[in-house]
Amino acid sequence: MRTLFSGEVQVDYGQVYVSSDDIHLLGDSFAGQRAGLCGGAVPGHLFLVTGMHTGCVPITVELHETEPPLGADVWEDIVEVSFRPVSDEVVLAEWGSGVYPLLLTETSYRVRFHCRGMDEARDAVRDVGEPVLDEYLLRFWPSPPAPDRVVKETSRTAAYWHEFAREQPPGPTSEEQAEDERRTREEKEHAELQQEMDAWGGRLPSDRLRDVRDKLRGFKGYPRLVGLDAALVHAIDATGPEDQRALARWAAHRACVAAGLSDIDWVARGLAELDRVEPFSPPLDDSRRLRDAVFSDARVPRSHDGTPGLPQAAALAALFDAAAVDPLKAALDALLAAAVTHDTEYPHLFAEVRRTFPATAIEADLPSSPLCYFEAAGPTRSSSRASPTRS
Structure with a gap:
């Protein structure tokens, strides 16, 4: 006892x-x-x-x-x-x-x-x-x-x-308790599924999307890529690794063009190395050297305070994102970074994605007012962003 x-x-x-x-x-x-x-x-x-x-x-x-x-x-x-x-x-x-x-x-x-x-x-x-x-x-x-x-x-x-x-x-019988528990469990599962569907634009994500969900890059003041164009995210997921890798490289190129970086020799060299699946050479091979290059190279477009702006940071992020090991993550991260460089004109970028990669050309599910995502995204960036090129 x-x-x-x-x-x-x-x-x-x-x-x-x-x-x-x-x-x-x-x-x-x-x-x-x-x-x-x-x-x-x-x-x-x-x-x-x-x-x-x-x-x-x-x-x-x-x-x-x-x-x-x-x-x-x-x-x-x-x-x-x-x-x-x-x-x-x-x-x-x-x-x-x-x-x-x-x-x-x-x-x-x-x-x-x-x-x-x-x-x-x-x-x-x-x-x-x-x-x-x-x-x-x-x-x-x-x-x-x-x-x-x-x-x-x-x-x-x-x-x-x-x-x-x-x-x-008398309280509920064991059978009634089991039925109540089953109903409660089903209601909870339904609510969780509905919440997940809402987060992915009205449809459930694949296991691959679930796997990369918490690993995707974000940009302060910007929604995730699924918040900009959920249909495009699901379409990219449905393509194969080769298409995803090609889209990631394409997005990195488009981002560097939009940010006014593509003609700078060390950026152009990095894009070529990305295309050839080679390690990046200096200054892209080291974060400290890259920072020094960005702040010291006068060819890098500047914002009103004289420092490189968000479009330039996003373009370089797209370059590194496109080289990620996981092709789906590479495509989604690089495309979001490219969308940031295009600012309010990102729908044109997504339209170009669909033309360039026909497998992604499905019915888009854009927000009713897509530009509202960017209206409160922070300081004005137009002064440090080169005009985007459209095809």
Whole structure:
């Protein structure tokens, strides 16, 4: 035998609980029972009734390996219920905020609740240190589920609560509970699917899109590519790796043209290396050298404050994105970066994608007002962006 708790707990309205879940209502806890005093109708929860209305009552909680003796000679009222925790965190909980951990595992227990002095304490208020009026013992031992029962009845208080329990309508049957759980699970799954469909433009993504979803690049102030043209994203996903790789390289070229970088020798060399699937040469092979080149090369277009702007950063991102190992990620990231370089004219870029890569030429699902995505995207970038070339 192990003592899990021994001491005084604060009760309010004659209630204290054992819970591995939330606290539940009185009627629900005794639904379908014949025994009052210990409500075990809600899985993972025991509703313990005391004679004391408000104040401190002594209670001991024990865990036994086998069924313990009744102790009917020293306890006035005894009831039994079955209990199974629904989590590995079980507590003896006061009506207010006090909780006391009980080391119980997620197995099936039989619970015996022993009470004495309930009539003497009925509706009483007791502070710590005042004479004890009622006290309680709660014993657990492993046992298969069984109906609740009244082991011993002596007090008028216990008789009242037994009558109360018998007046409660039975709770749902196991079949009804299973049906409710199934319906709840299906509703949750449906809501999750609908949420996923909404996030991908009204259709579920493929496993490949799910795999790259959290790996895709983003640009502050801009939606993801699926938010700009969901139909195009799904069409790119449906193409093969060779088309995706070709589209990624094409997007990098278009981005560098739009940002006014394509005629700079080290950028042009990088684009050629991308096309030949070769490692990048300096300064593209090192982030520090690249930063120095961007800020020191006067041929790199500047924004109003004299520094390279977002279009140039996006174009270089497209160059590196296009070289990614995963062809689908490469295509989607590079195309988004190219869209950023085209700013509000990105629909023309997407139209050019569909003409250049016929496999992506499906019905587009553009937003009703596509330019609204860019109206609040941050500082003006037109001063540092070369005019996009259209075919």
